[in-house]
Amino acid sequence: MTDSRSGDSYTVATDGACKGNPGPTGWAWVGEDGQWAAGSLRSGTNNIGELLALLYALRDHGNVQNLVIQADSRYAIDTYEKWMLGHARRGWKTASGSPVKNREILEQLIDARQARIDDGLPPAVLEHVRGHAGHVLNEWADERAVRASLHAEKGTESQWSSLGAQDPIDVSSAPKKSR
Numbered sequence: 798m799t800d801s802r803s804g805d806s807y808t809v810a811t812d813g814a815c816k817g818n819p820g821p822t823g824w825a826w827v828g829e830d831g832q833w834a835a836g837s838l839r840s841g842t843n844n845i846g847e848l849l850a851l852l853y854a855l856r857d858h859g860n861v862q863n864l865v866i867q868a869d870s871r872y873a874i875d876t877y878e879k880w881m882l883g884h885a886r887r888g889w890k891t892a893s894g895s896p897v898k899n900r901e902i903l904e905q906l907i908d909a910r911q912a913r914i915d916d917g918l919p920p921a922v923l924e925h926v927r928g929h930a931g932h933v934l935n936e937w938a939d940e941r942a943v944r945a946s947l948h949a950e951k952g953t954e955s956q957w958s959s960l961g962a963q964d965p966i967d968v969s970s971a972p973k974k975s976r
Contacts, residue, residue, distance in 0.1 A: 805862075805863065806862075806863035806864070806865050806922075807828065807829065807858065807865065808828070808865040809827065809828045809854045809858065809864070809865070809866055809867070809934070810826065810827050810867040810926065810932070810934035810935045810938040811824070811825070811826045811851050811854050811866060811870075812846075812847070812869060812928070812938035812939045812942040813843050813844070813845065813846020813847035813848070813849065813850050813873075813942055814843065814846055814939065814942035814945070814946040815843040815846055815946060816946050816949070816950050818843050819840055819842045820841075821837070821841075821947075821949030821950040822837065822838040822840065822841030822846045822946055822949055823835060823837050823941075823942040823945025823946030824836050824845075824846040824847070824850040824853065824942055824945065825850055825939075825940075825941030826853055826854040827934050827937040827941060827966065827968065828934075828968075830965065830968075831965035832960060832965050833937070833938075833958065833959050833963075833965065834853055834957065834959070834960060835941040835942060835944065835945040835956070835957050835958070836945055836955065836957070837945040837946060837948045837949035837953055837954055837955055837956075838954055839954050840949075844872055844873075844898070845902065846942060846946070847868065847870035847872060847873040848876065848903070848906065849902060850868070850938065851868060851923075852902060852905055852909060854866050854921075855913070857958075858921075859909070859912060859913065859916070861918075862918060862919070863919065865922045865924060866922070866924070867923075867924045867925075867926045867932070867935060868926070869925070869927065869928030869929075869932075869939075871925060874923045874925055876906075877923060878923060881903045881906060884897045884900075885903070885904075931971065933969075933970065933971045936972055937966060937968055937971070937972055
């Protein structure tokens with residue numbers, strides 16, 4: 798876990814990837830210092846990947862005073878900032894009365910948000926960045942999420958992290974394009 802209790806902010810970028818939609822899914826976050834985490838699901842959607850990336854970014858940086866999370870997914874940002882609490886109040890129904898998709902992840906996001914409040918931390922700041930537009934951290938998050946979805950495509954459902962046994966990455970430049 799990155800520790801930044803000072804007034805400085807710490808930035809992570811998040812991304813999700815899916816081969817098909819639904820299909821093998823990956824998620825990832827990459828921090829400004831090269832720390833990262835990624836995971837794969839045998840079956841999911843791009844939105845699930847985006848939400849899981851946000852969830853793990855929040856959980857893995859639960860002690861960071863001023864956390865900035867950059868995402869290229871308006872869906873993930875709007876879900877977190879505008880919709881999920883309303884869905885919960887309405888008994889997990891959308892404004893039109895339909896069942897909410899990805900409820901289990903949204904419940905975990907609410908818990909992660911509440912944990913920050915309970916710890917006396919300010920809310921995480923979510924920023925939208927344009928995907929695939931040369932934003933280095935977003936490019937790295939995309940690279941890790943795509944790599945995780947490729948593992949999922951081979952049947953591997955797992956998680957990897959530089960907070961565990963993996964090395965941090967050099968985020969001074971974007972990853973080499975492999976596609």
